[in-house]
Amino acid sequence: MSTVIQPGRTPGTTTPAKSAAASGTRLAVRRFLRHRLAVVGLGVVVFFVLFCFAGPLVYSTDQTHTLLHQVNLAPSGTHWLGTDAVGHDELGRLMYGGKVSLIVGLAAGVLATVIGTLWGAAAGYAGGWIDAVMMRVVDAGIAIPALFILLVVSAITTPDLGGLVLILGFVSWLVPSRLVRAETLTLKNRDYILTLRAIGGTHARAITRHILPNSVSTIAVAATFQIADAILLVAYVSYLGLGVQPPATDWGGMLSVGLTAAYSGYWWLILPPGLAIILVVWAFNAIGDGLRDAFDVRGRG
């Protein structure tokens, strides 16, 4: 609320005009970079993306054939992380499974955020009984555990990759919708939206041009948490044997397979996928925290 006193009738412009828009972004970036954990988290995510998608080009392994002559080998020079029960190289498998985990996690997280954002913005903007009905639907959805729905669906059909993304997206959009609705409620009574409505602007314009851009911080933060959640959910279902089916796998599936051999002391089948899940989920959460701090300055103005 700093109203600088203007001695003259027409206040001149003192700061250079061009740097205006850029400085806001730069400030946000600086805020993000100051958040150490978020930077580390970003590093971890970049590392795993490179590891899973570029890694196989450098370190190519056979992940389709069963090689019974090299089953359950301990880590060595030829197999850095050893091999599993059917002779697949564990390091290569980590890349192979990670691809599925990351793709499904990212896609499902983004899908959930998109659905949640649209639903929440519509409910909050419409208000009244429409809002009440839409949010009771969300309440009902939250009352049923997502994992339960996932298990029921997986028991009925065996979803492929796309199916998994759809299911995960449709069970986890509820939390972002609540966040975006809350944001919309505060934004829709801002003076600039009232002004737009008074001069005859449409509802669609108010939502797409003002409410959504101004909630982008909430949306982005929610998205990172959704991605982390989705990666974890894929791991759950796969661990229970209901996710992607062999020979394809993901980190949760690898963990499940490895745990059957836990008493044999094959630690290299458990630790790597377990650590990968923990690291990536933590990294996305840290990025979310960093984004929240970074966006804070932009929003205030």
Added chain:
Amino acid sequence: MTADQSPAAPAAGPILRLDDLGVVFTTQSGEVPAVSGVSLSVDPGETLALVGESGSGKSTVALAAMGLLAGNARATGSATVAGTEVIGAGETALAGLRGRTVSMVFQEPATALDPLTRVGKQIAEVLRNHRDISAKDAAAQAVELLRRVGIPEPDKRASAYPFQLSGGQRQRVVIAMAIANEPALLIADEPTTALDVTVQAEILDLLRRLAAETGTGVLLVTHNMGVVADFADRVAVMYHGEIVETGPVEDVLLRPSHEYTRRLLAAVPRLSVAGEDVPETAPAAASSAPAQAEPVVELDDVSVVFGRGRGAVRALDGVSLTVRHGETLGLVGESGSGKSTASRVALGLIRPTQGTVSLFGTDLARTRSRARRALRSGIGVVLQDPVASLDARMTVGECVAEPLRVHRRALSARDRQKRVAAVLDRVRLPRDVARRAPRELSGGQRQRVSLARALVLEPRLLVADEPTSALDVSVQEAVLDVISELQAELGFACLFVSHDLAVVQHFAQRVVVMRAGRVEEQGDTGTTLLRPETDYTRRLLAAVPVPDPVVQRSRRAERLTTLAAGRTEATA
């Protein structure tokens, strides 16, 4: 009050003395000096007003005197309260001082009180913080304090929660807390800014009475020159963190010596009062608006009810008003009088429960959505809050161009830019602000951007809802000048909503006074505000403090006798 516990004020000398006080804030963009070289003193029983515009550092001085500066502030120089040095003092020493020797009244009574604690208990807590008395005695004293600050039925009100009290009563409770331990110094930071004028007058009366009764020194921080004239003995004018002029209130307000004080006083809109030597018709443009020009917007017997059932609130009750082509209609009233609701009904943002609204001769209720939107291209809107009025994520140019994007979709980007540049010229902003973000502009500049956006479609009606009440007086004057000049040039009608009678008197040709959702009276500004017909308008006008201590003193006396007469009449 027990004698041995009374504050240890020295027998003579000022109760507050600031000597070469400087405050520097450390922020992301480096060191920002807020206050420098401030020296002043307040004697017991004296009221010193610290005036200045926003950003002048007056609140910072008040906080420094309490030792309440934020963590990123660094104070230099000296500030002594009753002989105790505040700057550099430890937290325990300060805690012993605060609430007992010096206490503070803040601007916003709604946030100064704990919403979940009964007011009597909150006052008792202040008492028990500094004195060793039983809970029962403290409660009894709290009731006594409520009686002193003029709360009716204090024994019952002591068990009320803050939300059950009106804004004025809440501020009385805050004052009761501030005087609970009979402080030697009271610091009041804009104590009446959040209140209506009639309530403001009562609170000022109360503060004046308390200061006189107990010999408390008062440091009054305000931007309102009328309040200064009404209350202060001496005045210190602040500008850019420094005191530019100090002196007795008559000297500073009537014979200012510093250039800045002169400019500041010249910018304050003065309420012309009957009996004063004033020109008969205040707004010059009054004659230029033909009395029977075509109505631009017309509210006919409009009622608005919010909610339903027992919780329903009747915000407007049978309101009829007309704004004609080329004229400015001032809509005044206290908070809750329904003036903003009326303006929103005129804009079509609120559907009337009853009655009709016609815009440009078309009944709004009978138009379909597309036609109604087209009709609305003839409206421009400027709202109160300079921060919330512009989308922080757009550039100024995008904000101004928005109406063009809504109503002139065929316009090419080049033409749009041309129109934006032209309208920025009109509101006297440099063209290159179009590429800047709203947050880089000052409040006055932002309101001019809002005005540019309102005018870019060359509307036939401008609705301005308190467009300048968040601005400093000098900026307010500039913004109002731009509006009236453009009105003369473009000939739009203007519905001007304001709580500031002085501004309306200068700016509007006709005025509608609202009270509790009804139209109390309406007519030409010259006659209605100089010779009001209803008691309410008369009371409202009498409560407005004028920035002339001599005139204000006689106005106050007059108002108090009228009120007293009214009271005896009521009891008789």
